[in-house]
Amino acid sequence: MADWVVEARDLQKVYGGVEPLEVLHDVNLQVAPGEFTAVVGQSGSGKSTLLNLIGALDRPTAGTIAVDGARLDQLTDDELAALRNTRIGFIFQYHHLLDDFTCLENALMPLYIRGTPTPADEARVRGLLARVGLGGRLDHRPNALSGGEQQRTAVVRALAVQPKLVLADEPTGNLDTHSGNDVFALMREMNRASGVAFILVTHDERLAAAAERELRIEDGHLVEVRRAG
Amino acid sequence: MRFEVRLALRHLLAGGWQTVLIVAGVAMAVTLVIFISGLIFGLQRRIVTTIIGTIPQVTISPPEPTPRVLAPPGAPLVATVEPRAIQRTTIDQWQLVTDAVSRLPHVSAASPEVDGQAIITRGSKELGVPVIGADPDGRNLITHLTDHLIVGHYLGLGMDEVVISYQQAQDLSVWLHDRVSLTASTGQIQVFRIGGIVDTGGFQSTSTPIYITLRAAQALFGEGTDVTNISLTLDDSFQANAVADQVAAIFGVKTDSWMRNNPQVLSAFRAQSATAFLISAFSLVAAGFAIASVLIVSVLKRSREIGILKAMGARGQQVLLTFTLEGLGIAIVGAIVGVFGGCGLILLFRAIPQPTRFPGQTPDALLPGIIDPRAIGLAMLAAIFITVVASALPARQAARLDPVEVIRG
Ligand SMILES: Nc1ncnc2c1ncn2[C@@H]1O[C@H](COP(=O)(O)OP(=O)(O)OP(=O)(O)O)[C@@H](O)[C@H]1O
Ligand SMILES: [Mg+2]
Numbered sequence: 001m002a003d004w005v006v007e008a009r010d011l012q013k014v015y016g017g018v019e020p021l022e023v024l025h026d027v028n029l030q031v032a033p034g035e036f037t038a039v040v041g042q043s044g045s046g047k048s049t050l051l052n053l054i055g056a057l058d059r060p061t062a063g064t065i066a067v068d069g070a071r072l073d074q075l076t077d078d079e080l081a082a083l084r085n086t087r088i089g090f091i092f093q094y095h096h097l098l099d100d101f102t103c104l105e106n107a108l109m110p111l112y113i114r115g116t117p118t119p120a121d122e123a124r125v126r127g128l129l130a131r132v133g134l135g136g137r138l139d140h141r142p143n144a145l146s147g148g149e150q151q152r153t154a155v156v157r158a159l160a161v162q163p164k165l166v167l168a169d170e171p172t173g174n175l176d177t178h179s180g181n182d183v184f185a186l187m188r189e190m191n192r193a194s195g196v197a198f199i200l201v202t203h204d205e206r207l208a209a210a211a212e213r214e215l216r217i218e219d220g221h222l223v224e225v226r227r228a229g
Numbered sequence: 230m231r232f233e234v235r236l237a238l239r240h241l242l243a244g245g246w247q248t249v250l251i252v253a254g255v256a257m258a259v260t261l262v263i264f265i266s267g268l269i270f271g272l273q274r275r276i277v278t279t280i281i282g283t284i285p286q287v288t289i290s291p292p293e294p295t296p297r298v299l300a301p302p303g304a305p306l307v308a309t310v311e312p313r314a315i316q317r318t319t320i321d322q323w324q325l326v327t328d329a330v331s332r333l334p335h336v337s338a339a340s341p342e343v344d345g346q347a348i349i350t351r352g353s354k355e356l357g358v359p360v361i362g363a364d365p366d367g368r369n370l371i372t373h374l375t376d377h378l379i380v381g382h383y384l385g386l387g388m389d390e391v392v393i394s395y396q397q398a399q400d401l402s403v404w405l406h407d408r409v410s411l412t413a414s415t416g417q418i419q420v421f422r423i424g425g426i427v428d429t430g431g432f433q434s435t436s437t438p439i440y441i442t443l444r445a446a447q448a449l450f451g452e453g454t455d456v457t458n459i460s461l462t463l464d465d466s467f468q469a470n471a472v473a474d475q476v477a478a479i480f481g482v483k484t485d486s487w488m489r490n491n492p493q494v495l496s497a498f499r500a501q502s503a504t505a506f507l508i509s510a511f512s513l514v515a516a517g518f519a520i521a522s523v524l525i526v527s528v529l530k531r532s533r534e535i536g537i538l539k540a541m542g543a544r545g546q547q548v549l550l551t552f553t554l555e556g557l558g559i560a561i562v563g564a565i566v567g568v569f570g571g572c573g574l575i576l577l578f579r580a581i582p583q584p585t586r587f588p589g590q591t592p593d594a595l596l597p598g599i600i601d602p603r604a605i606g607l608a609m610l611a612a613i614f615i616t617v618v619a620s621a622l623p624a625r626q627a628a629r630l631d632p633v634e635v636i637r638g
Contacts (some may be wrong), residue, residue: 077545090541098534100240
């Protein structure tokens with residue numbers, strides 16, 4: 001097993017254009033397996049940018065990233081896709097479920113992308129859905145679910161492939177406090193139960209404080225705010 | 230089930246009425262292609278069988294008299310070219326030629342004949358008509374007179390019997406067993422009985438031939454035991470020129486083919502075929518545009534979904550395949566429905582009868598479309614090909630989509 005689930009060195013990200021904008025500068029980050037990290041920062045500070053780089057959705061201008069030991073800059077597009085599919089789970093601010101598929105099918109989607117889910121996979125996902133309180137909603141379409149239920153489905157979907165790392169970009173940003181707390185508690189519980197590392201971007205200081213570790217992006221730099229002993 | 234198939238199916242089902250409409254569009258295009266081509270080729274086949282099918286496709290006649298140089302080589306030339314005094318009007322060794330020709334490829338029947346021109350008279354009424362004197366068994370393979378008999382017979386025609394057309398019978402006011410006399414161009418006159426009356430679709434009494442036996446014609450036209458020409462029919466009407474050229478080259482005789490004698494029919498066929506092709510092509514291309522536009526809308530509508538799938542590890546190739554399959558699904562269902570539609574339409578129009586020309590005639594179909602499996606296969610393949618082409622653009626657009634753009638929200 002790799003020592004770090006995420007190891008980023010000297011990351012720089014500059015968005016091109018008429019006025020080049022350096023969003024990230026000299027960012028170094030190491031995330032241990034099973035660690036629950038919160039990233040905070042002002043709007044526009046580059047939190048999503050960082051998450052997209054770690055999630056292999058975007059490439060850094062300079063520096064290297066390794067996810068679960070695999071150097072992203074050394075992989076082809078198809079290998080990156082495979083890596084996202086097998087080792088990373090994504091949760092976005094807007095739930096981003098597929099409207100034409102049921103709750104269960106949505107949760108199974110990363111497995112479908114890979115092929116046909118095994119009965120064991122399917123049983124595990126059903127179990128997760130039952131644990132997040134969606135056992136009775138398996139055949140419902142997303143538009144029949146509440147925002148909180150949709151986001152809980154998305155959490156299960158992120159965990160469906162048993163990834164090493166879950167990247168969550170303001171997953172509670174669109175929910176009321178109660179549902180937000182629910183979803184956060186769920187992620188925390190899953191983190192403890194499965195040993196999956198989480199990187200959670202949030203504006204909510206309370207949630208950040210409840211994480212094991214808290215990072216802040218300031219002026220393009222990543223600053224360690226707090227780390228649980 | 231593969232992911233791409235699962236996704237494409239779900240998209241089509243979720244499309245609801247939109248999917249139904251676009252499938253109907255493809256089905257209509259395929260229906261049109263099958264109907265139009267079936268109709269045009271059916272009409273052409275009817276023309277071939279009713280007009281071309283009743284005339285010989287290739288006719289062999291004696292060689293054209295060649296002017297001969299009379300002076301020996303090297304002698305001074307003095308007004309040397311003279312036409313032969315007597316033109317040959319019969320074919321040398323016609324039995325041998327008939328045998329040899331009937332063994333050539335594509336030749337399905339060869340009928341030695343004495344043909345001429347005569348005046349057919351009944352009382353005060355008379356008509357100048359072409360006369361074909363041939364063995365009925367052989368000639369029937371060319372003209373299929375027995376298919377067009379209204380009364381009487383052709384096979385087993387007696388020496389003193391003649392077969393005339395319905396129109397001629399009307400013009401002469403004669404019917405079966407009535408007597409008529411034939412006056413040959415040589416002045417020879419013979420009396421015949423009406424042995425049969427046919428309807429070959431011709432309307433002009435004076436250009437429609439009448440039929441007597443070979444022996445009767447040899448006697449009427451004073452040809453002894455000679456024949457004036459050999460008529461051929463082919464297994465493929467459109468090989469007529471090739472066969473005619475081949476026969477001319479081998480036997481040193483003059484040949485004619487229906488294709489050379491009826492250039493207007495051929496050019497009409499070509500014009501019809503081109504029209505059918507154009508209509509087919511345009512309707513298929515229109516269907517292709519419709520599919521493309523539906524898929525472009527589908528891709529736009531689903532860009533969020535495509536982005537999320539790619540973030541979750543779907544490869545560009547998978548997205549490409551998904552939308553291509555979506556187009557293919559539309560095309561295959563549309564093509565199948567279209568085949569039923571096209572065949573149904575052809576059968577429907579075949580059931581509508583044409584007005585009959587004489588009492589008791591079995592009516593022909595007004596529009597004799599044919600259901601040609603090759604045309605059907607081709608229409609389906611074309612529809613599917615067009616769809617794949619049409620879905621290429623939207624599918625590539627989908628495959629190239631950058632998930633980051635979408636996730637940004
Ligand atoms: N594709 C792009 N081209 C140019 N600039 C970009 C692009 N993407 C992001 N930016 C800029 O980079 C900066 C960081 O964006 P990012 O989305 O990472 O911020 P964020 O911290 O996630 O903000 P928020 O809390 O509002 O989500 C912003 O100023 C943004 O305008
Ligand atoms: Mg953001």
